[in-house]
Amino acid sequence: MATTTPSRRGVPDRTSKVRSGAGAGSSPGRKRGPKLRRDRLSVQNGPGWLFSTPFLVLFLTFMAVPIVATFVMSFTDFGLRNVADPFSTEFIGLENYTKLVDDERFLTSLFNTSYFVIVGVPLTVGAGLFAAVLLNRGVGRLRTFFRVGFYAPVVTSIVAVAVVWRFVLDPADGLISNLASEVGLSSPDFLGSKALAMPSLIVMAAWRNLGTAMVLFLAGLQGIPAEVREAARLDGAGVWQEFRRITVPLLRPTMLYVSVMTTIGFLNVFEEPFVMTEGGPDNATLTVSLDMYHEGFRFFHMGYASAMAYVLFTVILAVTLLQLRLLKDKTK
Amino acid sequence: MTAPAHATETAPRLHKGEATRRRLLLGVLWTGMIVMIAPFLWMALSAFKSEKDLGASPTVWIPDEWTLIHFEKLVKLLDIGSHFFNSTLVAVLVTVCNLVFCSMLGYALAKLNFAGKRPVFALVMCALMVPGNLMLMPMFVMVSKMGLIDSYAALVLPFAAGAFGVFLMRQFMTAIPDELLEAARIDGAGEWFIFWRIAMPLVKPALATLAIFTFLQSWNNFLWPLVATNDPEKYTLPVALATFAIDPTKTNGSNGVLMAGAFLVVLPVLLVFILLQRYFTQGIATAGLK
Structure with a gap:
């Protein structure tokens, strides 16, 4: 008896469950069907937030809080001793910012970063566009080959590439000085010269980044209908006119994206001067990020470095908004 | 067999001007390719060159003897x-x-x-x-x-x-x-x-x-x-x-x-x-x- 009761009890239980389950699924379920469907399709708050949680938690911890903290720190004299005891730091108002205005090194780094961006971005975007237009003119199978070659530097570590370029530019045994001596010329000391160090870094940055621009432009070019080009050609447009009047205007959205992304990247330039010149000679390649790193992690003037970070961020925001405005208006 | 097939495929398209244009295009692309690849080649060759070849005065482009000494x-x-x-x-x-x-x-x-x-x-x-x-x-x-x-x-x-x-x-x-x-x-x-x-x-x-x-x-x-x-x-x-x-x-x-x-x-x-x-x-x- 004792052994059969649960089974007996279990059987009707199970069947009743199944029956009631089936009943709930069939009669009220069918009636509720459209409503249930609409409900579940229109609002899924639970799953939506659940799926957002990992990103939001990480975003909050490693982005939102630090962004606010940097802002707060930029008004303090946060130093080495505060790393262990952050809350004993003292507020000094705008002192960091007023100091920045008179800081020769920082002003130099701002100038150098602008130099790097103003020359480097058009060079990189232009070279990428040039490569894309050439590759789009039907080189058949070779296109993939060239595309891989032009894009290859993008995937490699900036540090490794900077180490290699330092040797390429070496005045004694470098690739360029060796090539120069083959034809009886001598090459200058690129990285040791105040005038040539920054242009050398710019050329290297263009070499490394033009692949990204090229791939994006290639995708953009393929979006231009062949009929449009055909029509232009029938109307007697030459290669240059076709480029000016068809390609460039239709590529504006791509141009916008490429310029904004390249500019943001270039404004943050750090690895190249860190490895190749350490900011020298005589601060000629000191960039804002490098100066900030030195202040923050060599001298542990973290409050001061935070103010630098915010100045750079403000510049980035302003330049991005300016670009959005300049490049977007013309599409209309 | 492949050569004539290739010729008939491309022949009608290639006017004289177009052929030179194509050659020019490929010339520019190859030059670009060499510039893009040169630093990597230089890196690879130098990594396997002996110390003597690295500093040699008439440049040694291809190492005389390939060596792993730098890796060691x-x-x-x-x-x-x-x-x-x-x-x-x-x-x-x-x-x-x-x-x-x-x-x-x-x-x-x-x-x-x-x-x-x-x-x-x-x-x-x-x-x-x-x-x-x-x-x-x-x-x-x-x-x-x-x-x-x-x-x-x-x-x-x-x-x-x-x-x-x-x-x-x-x-x-x-x-x-x-x-x-x-x-x-x-x-x-x-x-x-x-x-x-x-x-x-x-x-x-x-x-x-x-x-x-x-x-x-x-x-x-x-x-x-x-x-x-x-x-x-x-x-x-x-x-x-x-x-x-x-x-x-x-x-x-x-x-x-x-x-x-x-x-x-x-x-x-x-x-x-x-x-x-x-x-x-x-x-x-x-x-x-x-």
Whole structure:
């Protein structure tokens, strides 16, 4: 008896469950069907937030809080001793910012970063566009080959590439000085010269980044209908006119994206001067990020470095908004 | 057999002007290609050149004798094995986290309706724009307060859910037909099941793209690992190479050793890239244009 009761009890239980389950699924379920469907399709708050949680938690911890903290720190004299005891730091108002205005090194780094961006971005975007237009003119199978070659530097570590370029530019045994001596010329000391160090870094940055621009432009070019080009050609447009009047205007959205992304990247330039010149000679390649790193992690003037970070961020925001405005208006 | 077939195929198209134009085009492209590849070739050749050939006065372009001496020196000076391990482990963990977390949010943003969806998406777009340098100082303080300096957690967690990945996955998830998901919902499947068993298999190419990009980004990441590690044992490859490269007492001015180091950092990445190049170009084109 004792052994059969649960089974007996279990059987009707199970069947009743199944029956009631089936009943709930069939009669009220069918009636509720459209409503249930609409409900579940229109609002899924639970799953939506659940799926957002990992990103939001990480975003909050490693982005939102630090962004606010940097802002707060930029008004303090946060130093080495505060790393262990952050809350004993003292507020000094705008002192960091007023100091920045008179800081020769920082002003130099701002100038150098602008130099790097103003020359480097058009060079990189232009070279990428040039490569894309050439590759789009039907080189058949070779296109993939060239595309891989032009894009290859993008995937490699900036540090490794900077180490290699330092040797390429070496005045004694470098690739360029060796090539120069083959034809009886001598090459200058690129990285040791105040005038040539920054242009050398710019050329290297263009070499490394033009692949990204090229791939994006290639995708953009393929979006231009062949009929449009055909029509232009029938109307007697030459290669240059076709480029000016068809390609460039239709590529504006791509141009916008490429310029904004390249500019943001270039404004943050750090690895190249860190490895190749350490900011020298005589601060000629000191960039804002490098100066900030030195202040923050060599001298542990973290409050001061935070103010630098915010100045750079403000510049980035302003330049991005300016670009959005300049490049977007013309599409209309 | 192939030659005449080729000739008939191209012959009618090639007028004289067009042929020279094509030659010019290829000439320019080849010149560009040589410029792009030259530094890598120079690196590879120098890594295997003897010290004597490196400084030879009429330049020795191809080494007379190929030597592994620089690699031997490098292994003595730098614990390449553990740096390689650190870089690989961190990159793998970051990639796995991104594949899961970015896909989850990408799916939610593309296919679920929930209160607060717009602000969350706006947050992702903002995160896309914020440069990492901005967070450097408080992140360092936070991580050292938590005692996580020199830990893998410090190298992985800040990059475990990148905004770019969310954006990319959202773009691809949007292309999944709603009817498919609706059908599964009507059959009583839960959202997690739908996401994991229906949506994810449909975006495999996007996952491949995201995996490659995240892995590379992590592999090449420099500034944060530089700040977040003190113990040379815990350096990732780029940090080890950079601190090695800027310290002339360690390299003894030998460019051969440095080229050997750069060669080891660059080679795996280049090989992976050449094998999987399709995913790269597809990936950035999609993310950039949609």
